[in-house]
Amino acid sequence: MLGIxxxxxxxxxxxLAGRRATSLPGKWAxxxxxxxxxxxxxxxxRCIVVTGTxxxxxxTSLLASMMRQEGPxxxxxxxxxxxxxxxxxxxxxxxxxxxxxxKTAVLEIDEATLPLVASCFPIRVAAVTNVFRDQLDRxxxxxxxxxxxxxxxxxxxxxxxxxxxxxxxxxxxxGHPGRVLYFGLDERHLNAQPREQMRDGAFCLECxxxxxxxxxxxxxxxxxxxPRGDFFRPHPDFRATIEGATLHLQEPGQPDVGFRLPVRGLxxxxxxxxxxxxxxxxxxxxxxxxxxxxxxxxPLGRMQVFCTDPESILNLIKNPxxxxxxxxxxxxxxEPKVVLIAINDLAxxxxxxxxxxxxxFELLAEAGRVLGVVTTGLRGEDMALRLKYAGYPVExxxxxxxxxxxxxxxxxxxxxxxxxxxxxxxxxxxLYPMAERLQRRVNRYSHETAYRTSVx
Amino acid sequence: xKLRIAHLYxxxxxxxxxxxxxxxxxxxxxxxxxxxxxxPVLSGERPRFEEYHLVxxxxxSDREQELVAQTLVKHRSDWRHAAAAGLPVLAVCxxxxxxxxxxxxxxxxxxxxxxxxxxxxxxxxxxxxxNIAIDAGETLGTIVGFENHGGRTEHAHEPLGKVxxxxxxxxxxxxxxxxxxxxxxxxxxxxxxxxxxxxxxHILRLAMDYAGMPIALQPLEDxxxxxxxxxxxxxxxxxxxx
Ligand SMILES: [Zn+2]
Numbered sequence: 001m002l003g004i005x006x007x008x009x010x011x012x013x014x015x016l017a018g019r020r021a022t023s024l025p026g027k028w029a030x031x032x033x034x035x036x037x038x039x040x041x042x043x044x045x046r047c048i049v050v051t052g053t054x055x056x057x058x059x060t061s062l063l064a065s066m067m068r069q070e071g072p073x074x075x076x077x078x079x080x081x082x083x084x085x086x087x088x089x090x091x092x093x094x095x096x097x098x099x100x101x102x103k104t105a106v107l108e109i110d111e112a113t114l115p116l117v118a119s120c121f122p123i124r125v126a127a128v129t130n131v132f133r134d135q136l137d138r139x140x141x142x143x144x145x146x147x148x149x150x151x152x153x154x155x156x157x158x159x160x161x162x163x164x165x166x167x168x169x170x171x172x173x174x175g176h177p178g179r180v181l182y183f184g185l186d187e188r189h190l191n192a193q194p195r196e197q198m199r200d201g202a203f204c205l206e207c208x209x210x211x212x213x214x215x216x217x218x219x220x221x222x223x224x225x226x227p228r229g230d231f232f233r234p235h236p237d238f239r240a241t242i243e244g245a246t247l248h249l250q251e252p253g254q255p256d257v258g259f260r261l262p263v264r265g266l267x268x269x270x271x272x273x274x275x276x277x278x279x280x281x282x283x284x285x286x287x288x289x290x291x292x293x294x295x296x297x298x299p300l301g302r303m304q305v306f307c308t309d310p311e312s313i314l315n316l317i318k319n320p321x322x323x324x325x326x327x328x329x330x331x332x333x334x335e336p337k338v339v340l341i342a343i344n345d346l347a348x349x350x351x352x353x354x355x356x357x358x359x360x361f362e363l364l365a366e367a368g369r370v371l372g373v374v375t376t377g378l379r380g381e382d383m384a385l386r387l388k389y390a391g392y393p394v395e396x397x398x399x400x401x402x403x404x405x406x407x408x409x410x411x412x413x414x415x416x417x418x419x420x421x422x423x424x425x426x427x428x429x430x431l432y433p434m435a436e437r438l439q440r441r442v443n444r445y446s447h448e449t450a451y452r453t454s455v456x
Numbered sequence: 457x458k459l460r461i462a463h464l465y466x467x468x469x470x471x472x473x474x475x476x477x478x479x480x481x482x483x484x485x486x487x488x489x490x491x492x493x494x495x496p497v498l499s500g501e502r503p504r505f506e507e508y509h510l511v512x513x514x515x516x517s518d519r520e521q522e523l524v525a526q527t528l529v530k531h532r533s534d535w536r537h538a539a540a541a542g543l544p545v546l547a548v549c550x551x552x553x554x555x556x557x558x559x560x561x562x563x564x565x566x567x568x569x570x571x572x573x574x575x576x577x578x579x580x581x582x583x584x585x586x587n588i589a590i591d592a593g594e595t596l597g598t599i600v601g602f603e604n605h606g607g608r609t610e611h612a613h614e615p616l617g618k619v620x621x622x623x624x625x626x627x628x629x630x631x632x633x634x635x636x637x638x639x640x641x642x643x644x645x646x647x648x649x650x651x652x653x654x655x656x657x658h659i660l661r662l663a664m665d666y667a668g669m670p671i672a673l674q675p676l677e678d679x680x681x682x683x684x685x686x687x688x689x690x691x692x693x694x695x696x697x698x
Contacts, residue, residue, distance in 0.1 A: 385683075
């Protein structure tokens with residue numbers, strides 16, 4: 001009890017001081033009462049865990065948003081995913097008598113923390129988003145991260161939900177004693193020749209042979225097979241086909257259903273698919289899953305979708321590396337599109353816009369089916385010039401220095417071009433004004449629930 | 457016949473969008489049907505001046521700058537012969553400083569330069585940073601861009617232009633850059649060439665003459681270049697368009 005009081009007291013103080021209490025209360029509570037996690041964990045009826053290398057936070061928030069539709073839950077927001085963060089999240093949902101106010105927990109847990117805490121919680125479902133490593137091991141030896149995930153999971157009776165397109169996650173599935181289900185993309189989304197080819201390739205974790213790929217979805221994700229053995233990409237239990245902002249889910253023995261996603265980009269699509277699969281395993285139907293997706297608030301400017309007419313997807317760009325990954329994500333979307341780019345050069349943006357010439361805008365000219373481009377902002381003309389030299393046809397470009405005019409022009413151009421989505425790229429000081437303008441143009445009748453974003 | 461542009465030390469000097477300047481030069485050749493090739497010269501290599509028609513020398517951080525200086529001075533006499541024979545050189549920022557006798561660091565130590573020009577640079581405080589426009593005379597018109605340098609440069613040659621707004625060579629004498637033979641040095645980047653197509657074509661013309669290419673440079677549609685140039689002058693420098 002003392003531990004919980006200490007934790008709650010610190011939480012209260014922090015809250016009164018206007019500060020966020022994501023792990024400090026947990027740190028002190030655990031110091032006073034080291035058994036706190038197990039004590040509180042015992043009060044839960046079920047715990048759903050999300051772990052993996054990338055996308056844990058997005059996947060956890062998506063899943064939490066869905067599970068919340070069915071009743072109160074405990075969750076650790078903002079990626080506080082080690083012991084202290086978990087304790088803080090539980091304390092927050094505990095009353096002063098030490099009773100948890102929810103029976104379900106959706107927890108993001110760090111890979112290395114998982115084996116330390118797995119026995120504290122009734123983990124019924126565990127989802128692994130993916131396992132990315134800098135260097136894939138040629139000799140079939142598992143590195144310590146994978147070892148830890150497998151150890152942690154083996155100690156539970158959880159149903160495992162894994163990314164079957166990821167050969168490393170597949171290896172975890174093969175080593176797991178319990179039930180394993182896989183999610184994956186439909187083969188129609190395979191690319192034969194990815195532009196960012198993996199330098200080292202991926203190797204079979206059973207025998208060390210170089211895996212053969214029928215095609216790639218993204219990075220090491222794809223349809224793979226070991227030429228020597230029977231290590232291969234499993235048939236997905238949850239198979240997704242993407243059409244614009246809609247994810248069509250195929251599940252054996254179930255009618256196909258479509259879900260409108262609040263996020264774009266392949267990485268986010270995998271996160272959403274992982275969350276949907278976990279929600280399905282927890283018994284959620286189409287309704288609460290869609291409501292959960294609708295209630296999700298994506299971070300500002302990270303492939304953030306606005307239901308304008310047609311829809312627009314907002315992205316922040318601020319340096320060549322970040323800009324390149326946004327350009328790649330946009331060009332990965334196979335549909336025809338319009339691109340709106342706002343470049344400012346105020347202090348927060350960086351007054352020197354030289355970096356526009358170091359970023360790979362050639363991508364927009366060469367790939368990505370970009371039907372038209374509108375540029376705006378204090379340096380909109382510089383941006384247009386950059387695209388001209390990237391080889392983008394000038395007759396398909398327009399410069400509109402005024403932000404409102406630029407938004408109008410690109411949306412009406414997109415409507416003329418058969419309701420193509422508008423991908424919006426903004427430097428920092430243009431981001432908020434742009435988000436505000438897009439929000440104002442959100443079509444209230446296109447969607448039953450008002451579409452909310454994180455702009456306030 | 458091919459126009460051969462040497463890009464010096466891309467492995468050491470990758471600041472300030474050399475890429476942009478190269479992109480502009482090569483595209484403006486291709487749009488006119490002029491065959492062009494960019495030859496990257498890495499820091500371990502000896503430049504083969506007899507094979508180049510234009511040399512680009514960019515800028516880098518102080519540390520990179522010293523490494524480049526050490527690499528450059530090894531071939532000082534090659535550089536002198538080539539420049540005296542009329543080889544066009546475009547040197548920006550750090551590259552500009554290295555054309556002279558030395559760059560004096562804040563601690564008093566002098567980093568030796570190429571000694572192509574009668575030019576010296578002393579580190580100063582604060583950095584001279586911001587948007588800049590210069591009047592570069594009838595042929596080149598107004599040149600615009602961004603400057604960001606700690607060094608104050610003085611030289612005994614013709615400047616590239618007179619400062620209309622900004623700091624220029626040293627923030628004192630109202631001059632910016634240098635011109636000597638076919639060598640052009642400047643602090644202006646942003647990058648330098650996209651918004652200054654007249655300067656870009658001037659440099660290409662020098663290179664093609666030097667190469668002995670018999671073709672005249674056809675004018676291009678420069679509406680977008682001009683629009684960016686004018687918008688920058690009006691909106692960012694509050695100067696009338698030129
Ligand atoms: Zn194998």
